[in-house]
Amino acid sequence: GEWSGLAHCWRYFSSGLASSYKETRNGLDGMAYSTKFSPWLALGCVSPRMIYAMLKQYEQTQGANDSTYWIYFELLWREYFYWYARCYQQRLFRFGGIRNQPPLTSFYAHRFQQWKNGTTPYPIVNACMHQLNHTGYMSNRGRQL
CATH class of the missing domain: 1.25.40.80 (Serine Threonine Protein Phosphatase 5, Tetratricopeptide repeat)
Structure with a gap:
């Protein structure tokens, strides 16, 4: 509090x-x-x-x-x-x-799960997601990747 x-x-x-x-x-x-x-x-x-x-x-x-x-x-x-x-x-x-315009990219559920779980082919992304999952924090730079 x-x-x-x-x-x-x-x-x-x-x-x-x-x-x-x-x-x-x-x-x-x-x-x-x-x-x-x-x-x-x-x-x-x-x-x-x-x-x-x-x-x-x-x-x-x-x-x-x-x-x-x-x-x-x-x-x-x-x-x-x-x-x-x-x-x-x-x-x-x-x-x-906010403009209700679909994004120009496709959504891949498998890739989303990899990203969320920190199991992508990119070690820096995985490290940031592991930090978020374990601490609740992610650095500003990590959020920009």
Whole structure:
């Protein structure tokens, strides 16, 4: 809940990791490559405004840099997609998307199962899916593969 989310945020900012976020954010494994704020933001336990206030406090004591700006930027990005999803609601999840246009690619159930289970011919994809299945996290870069 809220207490756990706030405790995680305080631990993150107390660790000093925010000052190197931009350099480490594309990592694929470990706990130090990302803020890991997502679960608490997604469930509404902490708000972007709360994290922004903590970030500003961090910048006052540790200094602002490109890394702290990127945390702010990605909070804005996340907020944009939150409101985008609120606007389009279930249309976002239709096979044809918000415009109800079928994708230009075919769907292969067997390939989908391989991807979901981390048994594709691509080790990097498999590693990312195993991480997601075991930890509930996947790096930003892993999501972009």
